[in-house]
Amino acid sequence: MRKIYVLDTNVLLQDPNAVFAFEDNDVIIPAIVLEELDAKKRLADEIGRNARFTSRLLDGFRAKGKLQDGVTLDNGGSIKVELNHRSFAKMQDVFGDMSNDNRILAVALNYHMEEQEKEEPQPVILVSKDTLVRIKADVLGLTAQDYLSDRVVSNSDMYTGCVTLKLHPSVIDEFYTYRFLEIKSLNLGYTLYPNEFVILKDEMGTSKSALLKVNKEGKRLEPLFLSNDPIWGIAARNAQQRMALELLLNDDIPLVTLTGKAGTGKTLLTVAAGLMKVEDDHKYKKLLIARPVVPMGKDIGYLPGEKDEKLRPWMQPIYDNLEYLFDTKKPGDIDKVLAGLGSIQVEALTYIRGRSIPGQFIIIDEAQNLSRHEVKTIVSRVGEGSKIVLLGDPHQIDHPYLDATSNGLSYVVERFKEQGIAGHIMLERGERSNLAQLAADLL
Missing domain, CATH: 3.40.50.300 (P-loop containing nucleotide triphosphate hydrolases)
Known part of the structure; x- marks a missing residue:
């Protein structure tokens, strides 16, 4: 089912290409986001660079159509700048002050209410890097998500550069005899990366062990070439x-x-x-x-x-x-x-x-x-x-x-x-x- 994603300003300041990350769905940019981008564009840091990049990107979409009516993207989705989607009344009843964050929430909330009146409503999702904005959205009954497309890996899967293997003592003896081990002979069931370190331990529980490193081709385990001298x-x-x-x-x-x-x-x-x-x-x-x-x-x-x-x-x-x-x-x-x-x-x-x-x-x-x-x-x-x-x-x-x-x-x-x-x-x-x-x- 096609979805509607409403983007917070911080998503675009983090990744200007975020507008292309939602596949064949509808991306909505509230008008207040343009104001916040304008306030950041003069900064000399990465945030300012991303604000300027996003501005140029949106300007390029103008050649394909009017942004306030929606422009079709190459991935099958669309992008639209929402000028003022209905009223702020519902938001003011809950949070009072119409801050920039609340204006973005108001756009998402009004889209959600409008969709609920349809026979086949589209899901409306607010995407923000701001934890409090996501909490506010939840209070209002909106679906809110963090922007995760910029993450290269989850915390639990972060590469450490070292792995410990518990093997039969004969394998450790083989290493000390020949000064290398072929990785494919270990039948590990997972990949060891080039220059990754491996600590071999005796699965029988003795103190026998070895410290090795995967060679740059990723095929052999070899001894370290340095001594432990200061x-x-x-x-x-x-x-x-x-x-x-x-x-x-x-x-x-x-x-x-x-x-x-x-x-x-x-x-x-x-x-x-x-x-x-x-x-x-x-x-x-x-x-x-x-x-x-x-x-x-x-x-x-x-x-x-x-x-x-x-x-x-x-x-x-x-x-x-x-x-x-x-x-x-x-x-x-x-x-x-x-x-x-x-x-x-x-x-x-x-x-x-x-x-x-x-x-x-x-x-x-x-x-x-x-x-x-x-x-x-x-x-x-x-x-x-x-x-x-x-x-x-x-x-x-x-x-x-x-x-x-x-x-x-x-x-x-x-x-x-x-x-x-x-x-x-x-x-x-x-x-x-x-x-x-x-x-x-x-x-």
Whole structure:
């Protein structure tokens, strides 16, 4: 049965192509949504870009017909801008004030009431990223849904980069004898991805075990090529950290993604690996460390000073790790060290668009605050001979229109998990302190 979908503004600000995501159904855009898009179009961030893209998209539909009457889409559905669908009386009886959200709800409610008077009513569904709007819709007796088409995977199915297999001890002995295992001989019944880590355990309950990695062709299990020696004074404290270093120090894997809760060592391990590759091995010409400028909580507004002074508060977590690795004693010493080396650059992602970055070890911290478009822009900047590492906690997002399954970091993890040039590991155990681990688990 054909359905009517009424879209909230936040759906279009999250994904301008959402109008094409409803197959052969009718998409309704309330007039107040156009006003809200107009208010956002001057923003210089991803939200402003999406507002402008949506505006151009709607303008293109005008060539096919009048939007107030409805325009047929190529997928068999239609799109219509609703100017003022009947009255607000029913809404005012319930919620009083006619805010923008309530106006959108009024459109959906009046469509629903109109359809109920028909012999074969069409279902009317309000689509919104706003939880409270969906709750209000439910109170009014409307069907409301979150917009899920931008999600790359459900929370329970997120790729971790590591799997534990319980096998007969003879299989583990075979690995130690031949130093590899053919995946097809294990008859697992599911796929192991290239560069995925595998922990073998004895199904009989003994302590016999092995740590392996799927080769880049995805056909064999092979031993790790690195020892557990410290790098820049940092040694892996658990199995996942050792897996992370295996990916970070492997020059044949130019794209690495690390996820995990606060305190699991993502940034420290990555910066240590970058310093080793740039300063010790001279594999790369420069270490470039960047992070998005997205505030946690209320923005503190404009900052005084030149560019570097303005960026310093945002980049301070990176400097904290550098101070630890260089073991500086006094405030300001790290700036002298970095100035002397000249091969380490710390900057905001604002300045990366349009660049081509060859021969560098690139670290993108807090990548969970990037949208899919932004992360595409960043990864596509990587030039010949560069390696890029994306770090973040998908469950700790400060961006208003992203969540654990729709952010750019999760998008890259899922899209690249079948590629031999990429590797991923989810760090689980916190190593910052017992208090930090408890805070991550309990709060």
